[in-house]
Amino acid sequence: MKDLVIIGGGPGGYVAAIRASQLGLNVVLVEKDSLGGTCLNRGCIPTKSYFQNASVLNTVKQLNDYNISVNDINFDMAGAKQRKDAVVTNLVNGIEQLLKSNKIEVIKGNAKIIEPGKVKVNDQDINTKNIIIATGSIPVTLPIKGIENKGVLTSDEILEITNVPKSLAIIGGGVIGSEFACIFNTFGSEVTVFESQPNILGMLDSEIVKRMNILLKRQGISVNTSTIINDIAQTENRLNINASTKKGDISLDVDMVLVAGGRRPNTNGLGVEELGINTNNGFISVDENFATNIPGIYAIGDVTGGQMLAHVASEEGIVAVERICDIDNEVHYHAVPSCIFTLPEIATVGMSEEEAKANNISYKVGKFPFVANGKALSMGQTDGLVKVIADDENTILGVHILGAHASDLILEATLWVKQRQKTEDIIGTIHPHPTLGEALIEAVLDLNKQAIHIAPRRK
CATH class of the missing domain: 3.50.50.60 (FAD/NAD(P)-binding domain)
Incomplete structure (x- = not known):
C-alpha cells in the first residue's frame, strides 16, 4: 500500500x-x-x-x-x-x-x-x-476548415522545425502566440498575428497592451484583432488564410501557420x-x-x-x-507573477487598472519609464515602463512591467503584493545604482508624486 x-x-x-x-x-x-x-x-x-x-x-x-x-x-x-x-x-x-x-x-x-x-x-x-x-x-484544436493541412502546426510541433519559414501566420494573440511572434520575427520570418478578441494579450493591463502593440508594429509584426479565420487552403507550395475583420476580408499567403489558440x-x-x-x-x-x-x-x-x-x-x-x-x-493566488517573453519582456503581478475598476476600488497609479533609467540607457534598451497600482491607503495592489529583464524584476514586486505592503514599507529601501530595479522604487514614489528622476506629473 x-x-x-x-x-x-x-x-x-x-x-x-x-x-x-x-x-x-x-x-x-x-x-x-x-x-x-x-x-x-x-x-x-x-x-x-x-x-x-x-x-x-x-x-x-x-x-x-x-x-x-x-x-x-x-x-x-x-x-x-x-x-x-x-x-x-x-x-x-x-x-x-x-x-x-x-x-x-x-x-x-x-x-x-x-x-x-x-x-x-x-x-x-x-x-x-x-x-x-x-x-x-x-x-486546443480549433474548428477551422483546413487546419489539418501540411504546414499548419501546433505550439508543440513548431518547436521541432529546422528551417525558419519566410512567412508565418499565427492564429492566437495570447501569451504563446505573442512570444512566438517576437521569436520568429527576430529569426527572419515575416509574421502576421490573427486574434479573434479586440486585443492581443487581453488578460493584461490595457496600457501595457497598447504600448506593446506599438512595439510589435515597430518590429514589423502585423497584428489583426477582432479577426475570424474562415479557412486555411493549401496552394501549390504555400498556405492561404482567408479571414474576416470589421474592415473587410483578408486573404494572405504564407509558408507556415502556427495555431496558438489555447489549451x-x-x-x-x-x-x-x-x-x-x-x-x-x-x-x-x-x-x-x-x-x-x-x-x-x-x-x-x-x-x-x-x-x-x-x-x-x-x-x-x-x-x-x-x-x-x-x-x-x-x-497566494492574489500574488501570482506572470512573465511573457516577448521582445521586450512583460511581467505582471496583482491587479490591473481594469480589475481595480471592476472591483470598485478607489486606486491611484505610479509610473516610471525606462528611458529615464540610467542602466536602461546604457544598455540601449529604453522601451517600456514600470506601472504600480495602489489603493487610497497606499497598499500595493498590482505591478506591471514592460521592458528589459521584466521577468527578473517582478520578484520584488511579487513580495510587495503578497505581503500587501504599503508605500511607506517600501520607500527607504535603498536600490543599488545603476540598476533597472531603480525604476521600481521610482514608480512607487510616483504614486504620491514623489518620484525623483521624472518631472512632476500634472494633475
Missing part, C-alpha cells in the same frame, strides 16, 4: 512528489512521456531557449549602436533546435536525479484510476491511500468520467484542499483550469501534499 500516487511528472507532479517524500510519504510518480511535462519538454524551457537565441540575435542586429562592426549575420535554426534539445535533456536528467535522490519510485506508462485507492499502470495495479492528478493540458485539460484515459469526478468544461473541479468530489482523489495544475502557469502548478502541488498531511498552508 502506497501513501500517494501522483499521475503526471510535470512541474506540478514532480514537485508534489518531492515534497511528499520530504514529509515521509511513500510516493509513486507515474509519467507516460518525459519527466518535466509540457513546461520542460514543449513549453517554458524550449521557448525560452529560442527566446535567448532571439535576444542575442536582436542584440547582434544592433551592434552598430555599440560601435561594433561585423560582416555577416547568419542564423542556424537547426543548430538552435539542437541547443534547445540539449537544454531540455539536461534538465530532464536533473529531475530524474532529484527524484532518485528523494527515493521516489517513478513508473513510465499510462495510468488509469480504477477506483478510489487503486491506479492501473500498464498491467500493474497500485493500491494507494491518496491520488493526485497532475496531467496538465494539451493544445484544454489532458484527462483522456484517466477514468475521470467513469469515476464520476466533477468537471467544468472538462477541467477537474477541486476545493480549497485540491480535493475532488471523490474522497482520496486530488488534482492540481492546468488540469483544474486555474492559472495555467508552471509555478502555480508547483505551488499547488506543495500545498496539496501538505493539506493531505494536515499541514495548514495556502496558495
